[in-house]
Amino acid sequence: MSSSRQWWGPALDDDARGLRDMLDEFVDAHELALTDDAAAVAALVGELAGLGIWTLGTAETCGGGGADRTLTTVAFERLGRAWPALGWAAVQAHTAVDVLAGDDRFADLVAALHTGDAAVAVVDAQSLHVRLQRDGAAITGTVDRVDVAAEEPHLLVLFDDGTAALIEPPMVAQNPLRRTGFGGALTRSLDVDAPAAHVVGGVDVDAAQVRLRLGAAAVAAGIAGAAADAAVAYASDRRQFGDTLTAIPTVRKSLMEQTSRAVLILGAVLGGAEDPIQAASVALHALDGAIDVAAGALQSHGGYGYLVEYDAERRLRDAVSLRAAADIRGQAITTARTLAGVAPAGTSAKD
Numbered sequence: 001m002s003s004s005r006q007w008w009g010p011a012l013d014d015d016a017r018g019l020r021d022m023l024d025e026f027v028d029a030h031e032l033a034l035t036d037d038a039a040a041v042a043a044l045v046g047e048l049a050g051l052g053i054w055t056l057g058t059a060e061t062c063g064g065g066g067a068d069r070t071l072t073t074v075a076f077e078r079l080g081r082a083w084p085a086l087g088w089a090a091v092q093a094h095t096a097v098d099v100l101a102g103d104d105r106f107a108d109l110v111a112a113l114h115t116g117d118a119a120v121a122v123v124d125a126q127s128l129h130v131r132l133q134r135d136g137a138a139i140t141g142t143v144d145r146v147d148v149a150a151e152e153p154h155l156l157v158l159f160d161d162g163t164a165a166l167i168e169p170p171m172v173a174q175n176p177l178r179r180t181g182f183g184g185a186l187t188r189s190l191d192v193d194a195p196a197a198h199v200v201g202g203v204d205v206d207a208a209q210v211r212l213r214l215g216a217a218a219v220a221a222g223i224a225g226a227a228a229d230a231a232v233a234y235a236s237d238r239r240q241f242g243d244t245l246t247a248i249p250t251v252r253k254s255l256m257e258q259t260s261r262a263v264l265i266l267g268a269v270l271g272g273a274e275d276p277i278q279a280a281s282v283a284l285h286a287l288d289g290a291i292d293v294a295a296g297a298l299q300s301h302g303g304y305g306y307l308v309e310y311d312a313e314r315r316l317r318d319a320v321s322l323r324a325a326a327d328i329r330g331q332a333i334t335t336a337r338t339l340a341g342v343a344p345a346g347t348s349a350k351d
Helices: 014-028 038-050 069-082 084-100 104-115 205-237 249-271 276-300 302-306 312-326 328-339
Strands: 120-124 130-135 138-146 154-158 164-167 172-176 188-194 198-200
Touching: 014 069, 038 084, 038 104, 069 084, 069 205, 069 249, 084 104, 084 120, 084 154, 084 205, 084 312, 120 138, 120 205, 138 154, 154 205, 164 188, 205 249, 205 276, 205 312, 249 276, 276 312, 276 328, 312 328
Parallel strands: 120 154
Antiparallel strands: 130 138, 138 188, 154 164, 164 198, 172 188
């Protein structure tokens, strides 16, 4: 039940606690396992949008919820505990609204994002997933994967010159991809042939990258927290040699290590500055840490961890898939070059 779920971050105010409890009750009222059933995914996204969750942290002036960073992190973390694929899709919806709102050309799309009736996959042109050639408004090439919980999303490409390009679904051939976990992500590879993409100028690319990175880290914090909580619950209930598993010192040590890691991940997400380098560092730590916690939790379940009914193996698969989807390791290469004052390598955009 929701009352047994922990919050491993700093103390929350009344609004944040209310949001956390509401989302826990929402999760309890739905099936936890999510597959790539497009209709079921769309229905769940629509419900979350109806509750005001899907774009909770975007500006009120553009139709969003206007939530602060803590409230938005609570939403992403709670989605990460239940449906990490939807958490990552919501992060991209937030980023797309940030970039596109205020441009009258995209008013209908932004409105549809708020209601969950449209999706935008957001990618960084410098990502290892992305191999695009740009000639003015013409963009061609491939994107290895997008995970946005929609069959035919728009594509928003962020360029390091302060511009972005919005590519409509008819200009993109979308091919379903298999993956390790991430039920409901509807993962696709993309072949792009856009003779006239919508070019957006004056984009705060750093802010967009921070939104993506801290959002991914918050979803990872949810995976880690859920994995640690489940391991403690299992070990507290499972009996061996006449006592619970928690009576064994090595088991207690492992559980403490898992929980400590979950605490540190969420604390870093909430405490890091909204700076591209710090956000990249937090995301790298969080995504790697979520895998470590989920792997430790799986071991805490013993052989039962591999049974689908316990969700331990699903959380590990989701953590691996989230790290791949967010391509934080690829972006870390670009961030390290920025830190060292080296110009981005191999940009294929031309004016």
